[in-house]
Amino acid sequence: MASSQPSKRPSKVTVAGAGGGSTGQPVKFARRTSSGQTGLCPGCKEPYKPNDGEDDGPTGSLSVSGPDGKRAMSLVRQNQKGEFDNKGLFNETSGSYGIGSAYWPPDDGGGGGGKGSGGGFGDPADKPWRPLTRRLPMPKSIISPYRLLIVVRFIVLCFYLTWRISHPNDEAMWLWFMSIVCEMWFAFSWILDQIPKLCPVNRSADLQLLHDKFDTPDKVANPEGRSDLPGLDFFVSTADPEKEPPLVTANTILSILAVEYPVEKLACYISDDGGALLTFEAMAEACSFADLWVPFCRKHDIEPRNPDTYFSLKGDPTKNKTRMDFVKDRRRVKREYDEFKVRINNLPDSIRRRSDAFNAREEMKIFKSIRERGVDPTEPIKVKRATWMADGTHWPGTWTNPSRDHAKGDHAGILQIMLKPPSPDPLHGSGEEEKRSGYDHNKKAGAMNALVRSSAVLSNGPFILNLDCDHYIYNCMAVREGICFMMDRGGEDICYIQFPQRFEGIDPSDRYANHNTVFFDGNMRALDGVQGPFYVGTGCMFRRFALYEDKTEWGDRVGWIYGSVTEDVVTGYRMHNRGWRSIYCLTKRDAFRGSAPINLTDRLHQVLRWATGSVEIFFSRNNAFLASKRLKWLQRLAYINVGVYPFTSLFLIVYCFLPALSLLSGHFIVKNLNATFLMYLLLMTLCLIGLAVLEVRWSEVSLEDWWRNEQFWLISGTSAHLAAVIQGLLKVMAGIEISFTLTSKAVEDSDDAYAELYLVKWTSLMIPPIVIAMINVLAMVVAFSRTIYSISPQWGKFVGGAFFSFWVLAHFLTVRNTSDNSEQ
Numbered sequence: 001m002a003s004s005q006p007s008k009r010p011s012k013v014t015v016a017g018a019g020g021g022s023t024g025q026p027v028k029f030a031r032r033t034s035s036g037q038t039g040l041c042p043g044c045k046e047p048y049k050p051n052d053g054e055d056d057g058p059t060g061s062l063s064v065s066g067p068d069g070k071r072a073m074s075l076v077r078q079n080q081k082g083e084f085d086n087k088g089l090f091n092e093t094s095g096s097y098g099i100g101s102a103y104w105p106p107d108d109g110g111g112g113g114g115k116g117s118g119g120g121f122g123d124p125a126d127k128p129w130r131p132l133t134r135r136l137p138m139p140k141s142i143i144s145p146y147r148l149l150i151v152v153r154f155i156v157l158c159f160y161l162t163w164r165i166s167h168p169n170d171e172a173m174w175l176w177f178m179s180i181v182c183e184m185w186f187a188f189s190w191i192l193d194q195i196p197k198l199c200p201v202n203r204s205a206d207l208q209l210l211h212d213k214f215d216t217p218d219k220v221a222n223p224e225g226r227s228d229l230p231g232l233d234f235f236v237s238t239a240d241p242e243k244e245p246p247l248v249t250a251n252t253i254l255s256i257l258a259v260e261y262p263v264e265k266l267a268c269y270i271s272d273d274g275g276a277l278l279t280f281e282a283m284a285e286a287c288s289f290a291d292l293w294v295p296f297c298r299k300h301d302i303e304p305r306n307p308d309t310y311f312s313l314k315g316d317p318t319k320n321k322t323r324m325d326f327v328k329d330r331r332r333v334k335r336e337y338d339e340f341k342v343r344i345n346n347l348p349d350s351i352r353r354r355s356d357a358f359n360a361r362e363e364m365k366i367f368k369s370i371r372e373r374g375v376d377p378t379e380p381i382k383v384k385r386a387t388w389m390a391d392g393t394h395w396p397g398t399w400t401n402p403s404r405d406h407a408k409g410d411h412a413g414i415l416q417i418m419l420k421p422p423s424p425d426p427l428h429g430s431g432e433e434e435k436r437s438g439y440d441h442n443k444k445a446g447a448m449n450a451l452v453r454s455s456a457v458l459s460n461g462p463f464i465l466n467l468d469c470d471h472y473i474y475n476c477m478a479v480r481e482g483i484c485f486m487m488d489r490g491g492e493d494i495c496y497i498q499f500p501q502r503f504e505g506i507d508p509s510d511r512y513a514n515h516n517t518v519f520f521d522g523n524m525r526a527l528d529g530v531q532g533p534f535y536v537g538t539g540c541m542f543r544r545f546a547l548y549e550d551k552t553e554w555g556d557r558v559g560w561i562y563g564s565v566t567e568d569v570v571t572g573y574r575m576h577n578r579g580w581r582s583i584y585c586l587t588k589r590d591a592f593r594g595s596a597p598i599n600l601t602d603r604l605h606q607v608l609r610w611a612t613g614s615v616e617i618f619f620s621r622n623n624a625f626l627a628s629k630r631l632k633w634l635q636r637l638a639y640i641n642v643g644v645y646p647f648t649s650l651f652l653i654v655y656c657f658l659p660a661l662s663l664l665s666g667h668f669i670v671k672n673l674n675a676t677f678l679m680y681l682l683l684m685t686l687c688l689i690g691l692a693v694l695e696v697r698w699s700e701v702s703l704e705d706w707w708r709n710e711q712f713w714l715i716s717g718t719s720a721h722l723a724a725v726i727q728g729l730l731k732v733m734a735g736i737e738i739s740f741t742l743t744s745k746a747v748e749d750s751d752d753a754y755a756e757l758y759l760v761k762w763t764s765l766m767i768p769p770i771v772i773a774m775i776n777v778l779a780m781v782v783a784f785s786r787t788i789y790s791i792s793p794q795w796g797k798f799v800g801g802a803f804f805s806f807w808v809l810a811h812f813l814t815v816r817n818t819s820d821n822s823e824q
Contacts, residue, residue, distance in 0.1 A: 132209055132488040136202040138698050143200070146694040150194055153687035157187050160680040164670075172667035179658055179669040182651040189648050192641035194691075196634045197522070199529030200698055203583065205484035207477060214487075215262075227262040230487070231461030232479060233544075234266070235451045237444055238469035239273040246282030247344045248470050248595075251308045253283060255472040257290045257419075258297040258305040261479055267459035270469075271447040274408055275397030277351055277387050280416070282344050287418045289340045296333045297476075300326050304593075306472040307337050309504075351387065355400065358388040415454055444537075445560035445567040452547050452559055461544065468538040471594035474502070478591035482541040485583045495546035495580035496572070498532075499539040499587070500524065503596040512603045513712040514596045515705065522699040523638075524584050531635040532582025534642070535572030539592045546575060563620065566613025570622050573639055579630035601761035603712075608720040608765065611646040615728030618643035646728075649721035653768060656718060659804035660775045663783035666797060673796045714811035718772060719765040773812050776805040 137143075161184060169176040210229075217225035234256045238244050249270070256268050272279040289307075297305045300321060304310055311334055318326060363383050385401035386394050396414055399406040448466060455461070463486060465479060473479075482497040500520040524533040547559050561570040572582065585591070597603050617623060624631065624639035631639070662668050670677050696706055730736040780802055787793045 129489075130209055131206075132213075132484040133203060133205045136204060138200055138202070142694055142698050146691065146698065147198055149687050149690045149694065150198070153684060153691065154191070156680065156683045156687060157190075160684065161187060163676065163680065167670070169667065169669065169671045171671060172665065175658065175662060175665065175667055175669055178654055182655040182658075185648065185651040186655075189641075189645065192637055192644060193523075196530060196638040196641075197526035197695070198634065200522075200526040201529040202525070203485075203528070203585070205481040205585075207480055207484070210480055210484050210487070227265060229262055229265055229483065230463055231265045231267070231459060232261060232483070232541075233455045233459055233461035233464045234268040235448060235455075235464060235466040236268065236270040236469055237273065237447055237466070238270065238279060239444075241272075241274065241276045241278045241282075244469050246279055246347065247308070247341060249279065250282050250286040250289075250344060251306045252467065252469055252472040253286045254290055254293050255304065255306040255474075256467070258294045258302075258476065259473055259479055260298075260476040265461070267455065267461055269451050269455055271451050272397075273443065273447050275414065277389065277395040277397060278347055280395075280397070280414075281347055281351070281390075284418060285340060285343055285347075289336065290419070292333060292336055296329055299323070300329065303476060303589075304472070304474045305476050306474070307333075308341075309472070309474075309593075311337060352400065354390065355386065355388045358392065359383060359385055362386075413450075417458075443567075445562050445571075449559040452544075456544075464542040464544055464547070466538060466540055466542070467592065468594060471501070471538050471592045473591070474593040475587055475589040475591045478585075478587050478589075479541070481587055481591075482585050485585065486541070486543065493579075493581050494532075494583055495543055495575045496532075496535060497541040497583045497585050498524070498535060499541075499585050499591040501536065501539055502590040502593045504593050505595055506598050510705065510708055511711075512598070512600055512715075513705070513708045514598055514603060516709075517701050517705045518699070518709040521586075521701050522695060525586065525699060527635065527638055528584035530638070531576055531632045532580075533584040534638075535568045535575075535582070537568035538594070546580060561622075564613050564616045564622070565609055566617065569613065569642060570617060573617075573622055573624070573627075573642075576635060576639075577627050577631050599761065600715075601763050601766070604716065604720045604763065604765045607716045608724055611716075611721045611724030612727055614643055614646050615724050616731075618647075619728065619732050646721045646724045649717045649725060652714070652717045653722060653772070656714070656772045656808050657775065659801050659808060660779035662801035663779040663798065663805065666783075666786075666794070668797045668800045670800075673800050711811045711813075714808070715769055718768045722768060723765055769812060773809060776808050780805050 161180075164180050164183065214228040236249070236252060236256070238249050241249075253268060253270065257266075259266065270279075270283060293305075293307055296302065300323060302310060317330060366383060384403050385399070386403075386406070387399040387401075389395050395406075396412040397406070398408050402408065405412065452464070455464070463483070465482070467473075478499065482499070485491060485497050486494060501516070503515055506514045527533045559571075560567055561574055564570045576582070597606055623643055624636050627636055627639065658669065692703075692706055695701070696703055783798050783801060787795060787798045
């Protein structure tokens, strides 16, 4: 999408390698050194630029040079009357590398309505300005009591801790000391989690107004009716076709190509970190099927536009369809899709048979050459078992039988254009980053940065939306809502738009909190009222300028940041730390949907990876304690909590053993269950319940989801979080890296839709929760028996210990009747 004029589009695009290319002029990639390094950059052969520090970054209006350096531009500006001016905003040209194909034209040639412009619309100063988005504050009847309860609970908590410290249990000082230390940490953790929730907001976007401003034809300025919407580049990442089936990735690509957005403004890039021929050929099949699928979706307003999901929907497919040819078209597309799935699923065998045939031919050539030279034919013939493409050439990426320069982590870079201008379809490219053994390629972060650079040469869209390969577009209008925020007044300060993650295939009770609704509908919505939500790795629209580089070191200060398994959170933190803000876009219909692990073991390992990344953040320079002044203090607390929350597991696991220790020792955390202790306990419990009810109301989370979140917080806190802390400490202090393996046991009932939920996968992460539950049950039995047969039974201490033991055990009771799930 180098130009909006068909006559200027190249008929063929060829780019060699994953990190460079040409569109008429050479493109240079250089790096910035942060360690005093001197010398020349290996990319552009120019000197390194010194790192000026984290505080040096773009804030406020974004002023950059336009093409040929004619004048500075801002992606958003105001007219002379101080109103937001869209006139000539997105005049499509070859653009500036790394900025996007949008700039302000010179004053003498401006206007946006002349030849070569991407379309036009009247000067907004001629009519009153209407905002594209609105910020909707929470109802005062909900938010005011919510804030009041936070203050009340904080005051009660301070008085309680003061009373606890001043009234030690002389009979069991060890029990009292452990309990007071844990409670003080829990109070600190609660403050970090609760205070950033003081300012939750809702937002809405006006899609009709966006259409009127950017898609409405004008007989004078825009006679061809071309859209003035900015270019949008989609990044899709995958790593292993064995773990991430190519059919899933293909359906994601098809949902992107069919999104409700001008095709000439849309580009899609897929990065295969594994460099597999299987993924490459699957994407070629997807591009072929897109010629049928995309017109069908747009003609009949199909939703969702993932073919596998659409054809799996239950109900009447003709509902709300008015065209008489819908049934005929649907049957045809369904038939073609079934054949498409067969071809995708047969690709592994097809590639294997083809490679075997070509390898056999090569062996025959070598054998014939040996005989002609008179060499002993009995000696074994050594031929590389290559993986072959359909055109009879070696696949330059990873081979099925790995060899030098053709293995995972050691292969050439590949960039292939599959749908190229002037095709009526969006630009679609497939790329594999060059990999060499002994070099850290930084996994997903490195792949995303490679796509940023290569896409800047090809389409150079001013906005980028990245998705995981298993997250498809569920709402074809969602990207337009994100564009509304970027194009609205004040949008120049927005670095990214984060959409919530929604998942499919999870059991109705969601016993392991896979939907994570408390985080996505509660915490993220609250941060939207501060400086913006975290970046969570997928479903995020970036401003390309926020990732722009100029002789800088990729992954250190710009682009996706390296050095953490949670590169997404670190990348968002760096942007917020430079003064950018982000927006949380909650659409009425889910914007994207993906898959998530539904059995306990896979879920724990997922949480382990996140918690390990948080521990790495805590011990790195990305710790929010070291943030700049541009990070707002509520946002700072939220980021501090990101690095601190895994350490709560150290205190949580001790506190879960305290009830059992209390029952077995015959002592309690307080000397006597007096009225003061019970009053404090009652007040804190009532405040907690009140806060939960009000938070459920403004976040629109169900009580069941809230309780599931509380249950899994205890389960993960005593298992995955604890393991992450141990793993992080060993890595930082001793340089030792450990991993937690799991083993699977097949499920007999494969017809159950949630069979994977009951899959038994043993892992060492399960040991702490199991031990906690068993010891608490045993302690309750022993203490009850001892109290009954005691001459002077102390029921007060037993009830106190039993109550807290039951509180622990209630969080582990996540198993429900399997028949309930099947009925739902």
